[in-house]
Amino acid sequence: MSRIARLALPPAVAVAQVVGTYHVQQFQLVSERLGREPLDWRGSLLLLVGPIALAVRRRWPVVALWVTLAATWDYLLLDFAYGYVFISPIILIFWAVISGHRRAAWLSSGVTYLFFVAYATWLIPVPQGWFHHAAVAAFLLLTLTVAEFTRARRERLVEAKRVAAEETRRQASEERLSMAQELHDVLAHNISLIHVQASTALHLIDDHPEQARTALATIKQASKDVLTEMRGVLSLLRDGAPRSPTAGMDRLDELVENSGLPVTVTIDGDVRPLPAGVNRAGYRIVQESLTNITRHAPGSRVALRVTYGPDELAIIVEDDGTGAATAVHGLGGGNGIPGMRERVATLGGSLTAGPRPEGGFRVTATLPLPAEETK
Incomplete structure (x- = not known):
């Protein structure tokens, strides 16, 4: 009222x-x-x-x-x-x-x-007599019944609004967590790459200026990429803001090329469009794995295998641990492998990460694909 x-x-x-x-x-x-x-x-x-x-x-x-x-x-x-x-x-x-x-x-x-x-x-x-008494009772009961129905309906509406508000807050919290995770992945990979390439440029600028130029070009491209992806993530905070396409498995070649690592890529199975969550998670797993190699074993040879199965996407990233350069220090421990596990678990998949018996490190991730995505 x-x-x-x-x-x-x-x-x-x-x-x-x-x-x-x-x-x-x-x-x-x-x-x-x-x-x-x-x-x-x-x-x-x-x-x-x-x-x-x-x-x-x-x-x-x-x-x-x-x-x-x-x-x-x-x-x-x-x-x-x-x-x-x-x-x-x-x-x-x-x-x-x-x-x-x-x-x-x-x-x-x-x-x-x-x-x-x-x-x-x-x-x-x-x-x-009784007819009058029954009529009075019926009228009072009708008033109370309508009032009880109205009260119950109001309580249901209030509860529905509360649940809707709680769901909105939960979704907003999940979106903020997702954006934080995206920012972590973007910044960790590109800043690690910039750090490595800057160190290389400083080392080569006097004796091998042409090689230093290549490192500086990589830094330029990496800084451009990180700004683009940060704008794409932060634009989610503004209603109606233009949004850049989310990084996905179709950009693996670009990711590998800009990593500065010798990476051998093998694709098995029929390449096909992936659900948005799986597409983004697969890309971030590869990105984080390459970032970790850049930090801890830069210069190692890397093998990347992506398998498109009928009901799952399998990703294996492994290095031989024979990095020719010195590991990058001072970039912090980060939240790389736990973040990858959390991302994979959210989608119902699994991830293992650990040293290889023959040396180096291996990350294996399996992401389920829905039935409608299979052929």
Whole structure:
């Protein structure tokens, strides 16, 4: 209910109860069977108690309910006209249920029913029977039932909104984690490459300037690549921002070429489009593996084998450990292998990493492919 409707409800009910009662009493006063009395200042005052209680129902819902019912009982005991006086009690019983005061609503309704039974049996000129009592009970039960249904529906909507908000927060958290992982992979690989090539350029710039030029060109390309990929990842933070294509297995040749390592690439099976998650994870696994080799065994010969199976993508990256250059220090331990394991586990795959018996290091990853991706 809007704020305007909440403010308008009490005066609207006051007008309806007072004006409506003056109207209906014209027909009830002529009936000796009903035994009604003309409305006076006492009746008018009692008719205003309910609307006043409606104005404070949000702060004191139970007090407003009992005060209104007591005023209604007094009104009936003074033999004023039936009808519009019941508007306020109905609204406040309904409000007590949907505002969480169910016990008070049901208890007050039970007391009101007993009052009506006693009143209609002993306190009016023509006593009423079971039909009247059943009608009163049915009306009260209908009011309570509709109120309970409304309350339950509101609670379901609130719970649905809470679950939706929680899911939104969870997805946002996962997206932030994914972006952090992407940034780690991009920065770790390219900065390691830049560091190695810069060291090579400094070593060769005096005696072999042409080879130093090649290293500097690699640094230029690597820095360009890292800026491009960082823009692509960070653009996810801006709605409507242009997004660069995500790095995938179709860019392995470029990745190998820019690694500065002697890599032999073998592709087995039928090359085909991969699901986005598998495509990105496969690329990052190869990238992180080459980064680790650049850090710990630069110059080693590397064998990269990618196998497109019917229901899985297998990746093996291994080096012989005979690096001709000195390992790169000062780049930090990073989170490379644990990050790769986490990425693979998220997709339901497996990853092993460890030294080879004959020397060097091997990373083996298996990523499942969905049935619709197979041929």
